[in-house]
Amino acid sequence: MGIELTALHWIYVSFIVLIIGFMVMRRDTSLVCIVGIFLLAITASASLSSAISDIFNSFIYALTELLPTILVISIIVAMSKALTATGVNDVMISPFARFIKTPALAYWITGLLMMGISWFFWPSPAVALLGAVLLPVALRVGLPALGVAMAMNLFGHGIALSGDFVIQAAPKLTADAAGLPVNEVVSASIPLVFIMGTVTTIVAFIMLRSDMKKGKLSADSIEAVSSSYKDAKLSLSLSAQRFIALVIPLLFTLDVLAMFMLNLQGGDATALIGGTSVFILILISLIAYKGKGLEKTTSYLIEGFQFGFKVFGPVIPIAAFFYLGDAGFQAIIGDFLPKGSHGIVNDLGIALASVVPPNAQIGAVTLTGIGAITGLDGSGFSGISLAGSIAQLFSTAIGAGAATLTALGQIAAIWVGGGTPTHTLYI
Template sequence: MNVELSALHSIYLVFIVLIIGFMIKRLDTTLISILGIFIISIVATENLTSSISGIFNSFIFAITELLPTILIISIIVAMSRVMTKTGINETMVAPFTRIIKNPTLAYWTIGILMMIISWFFWPSPAVALLGAVLLPVAIRAGLPALGVAMAMNLFGHGIALSSDFVIQGAPKLTADAAGIPVGDVVAASIPLVITMGIVTTVIAFIMLKRDMKKGNLALVGTHSRQIEQEKVENLLSISQRKFFAFLIPVAFLVDVAAMAAFDLQGGDATALVGGTAVFILLLLCMSAHKKKGLEESTNYLIQGFQFGFKVFGPVIPIAAFFYLGDAGFNTILGDYLPETSHGIVNDLGVALASVVPLTKEIAVITLTGVGAITGLDGSGFSGISLVGSIGNLFGTAIGEGTATLTALGQIAAIWIGGGTLIPWALIPAAAICNVSPFELARRNLVPVIIGLLVTTIVAVFLI
């Protein structure tokens, strides 16, 4: 498991610390991210022209990786705008107002629904399915848009994605790397997932309620005001609004059934939701705008894309930097890492594991640390095979606990990188709720860190 660390690894680590520091201080990270890309490029290539080109190529790589998320958000936003303008949103959410009566009910209801749907279809499609419908209901009940984003994010990209009990994509990757049955990882993860989930969501809710009482949170998201300023126009009759308010949820329920019937997961499930949203957008435009429906549908799409890229604008540079830590390095710059390297982030994780003594207390701390480090690339999944192999190494060394160690590392990696702390990974929930992904990341920071600390302590007693 020994790896050769180079100056690139040290530079990358320094800029990780700087970026995290900038985020904590609420400073913009674009400049520091671009500077990091340039310095890594020039150290790796020793060529000024290639280094300057590397900045642009890293942006292209980041946009390519993020494009599916940009598209689904843009399309959902475009559809939401025409729904808001025609008053369909108000008609659709009316029944939910009878159930969600206060901020507490809104937070926990949205969170639990998000978790259940995410277990079956992963979080991105779940955000698209729930966000547009339940956000207005929650806001009317008094839960700020940021609170809705936190609920969807923590329960979906946190609890559901890190456990992955149904689809079992994450447990299979870690189990294969650890050389143990996937069922062992799933079973070992249950108490850890419960601990992490309860601690994180409860602390997040307590902090949210505290800030609501102080009046520190705007009720409506203000990351982009365009959507909230849209006024209802008399484009549809009451009966038409009711018809579409019924048709749209049914269409998405059919999507859910299709996902289950045809085993559509991840990107395929997101694509189905996105395609359905496009058809709904076209149908609403033609019904509401009649002869102007063709040009209005294009206008709505343009507005959706403007919103999507406005949200992603500050994210692309920082994403481009972190993608250099994984598979993006060779694509962007070429084969300049040592032959023994498995990517900068994974190398750092292996190095951490190789310099600590082998006791169960140190083992659980190390697996949490390795998982967190490998999650910094924002995918959550790129480093969990490494986590599995290190879990096997430590489990073999101490004579027990391989499954628990592997599950712990998996939870740390996905909670950090899968969408609760890395800003570009949590963009789906932030964009749907019209809040800043960086503000959402800051709000999640304390609950997630405390949750990881408590879960790490619990893991010691489970080994």
């Protein structure tokens, strides 16, 4: 027996449509989400003061849910800045540069390195770690700068970020919105990520080679790019750089082994990576800056937190709205849903199934389209809560496929939001 839809359900649906519309127009949706939270709260409680308070409470709820993800990304960015400042990144990457002999090798080696590093460091810091070392090498063997950018973006912001198997920031957002465990979304995304990645990277490489043969693209000679940080490179010896460069991959390899052996998933896996990154940051700061190591550790942490909250600041009000579609409603606003309700999104899914019986094909096309639309703002992360919420709605109506639909929406959002279509379709 279905649940009768109330004003709360219709307000939620209306604001989903509004959010999608604003994203199509490439406008920010934070204000729309805040208004949606207020209207849901005041409709449920009929109290102006409670509704105003619930806006803040919803932010606290969203921040509490997202805080582990924000923290681990901030710490990893702080660590990557320390690696760049001390020149350790050059030592870590330079051994791979000697294998780059042709444009094809430059494309694939750059891409695969970017993918591997992005899984542990996230794509934005990985660009800084790789670019200064590999770009001059790629140009010398004849790969255009656009080819380097394509490889780094497709493998980093595409394959690595859309799956996000290690840090699990993306699947955490979509899984929470869909009411699923993170490991289910990660497992469902594996075949989708690698099929998407294989097709796009090969097609992009074929297009790149074609343009190079036609003379449309060529490798311009530029001076070797070097890190803009100079303060610590002079004080850190080559032997110390090599020591740190060996320790870092060893520690992260041990982390991966521990994840498999101890069956660490979700928050436990994220915490292990985060703790290891803190240890590495402290090690680098103490060795490189000697008497100023304590202060430099704090300085790098501040830079990392600035990056983390800059990225996730716009996500918090959006996530807060979509958390109201599931368990967050009772936690934030209270027990105001009709008796027998399973949450706003689940109720809407049941209602959708009774009106227009959807199928897996319609669900897949809808989630891909919504994911792509949410990525139009250039972030990729701001809209994946919406993708998770819509996936929950369709999976409830279909009766299966929640994790797969959630992963599909996540992948579409991040590939578009990361700017990868502009590189794969640059012709």
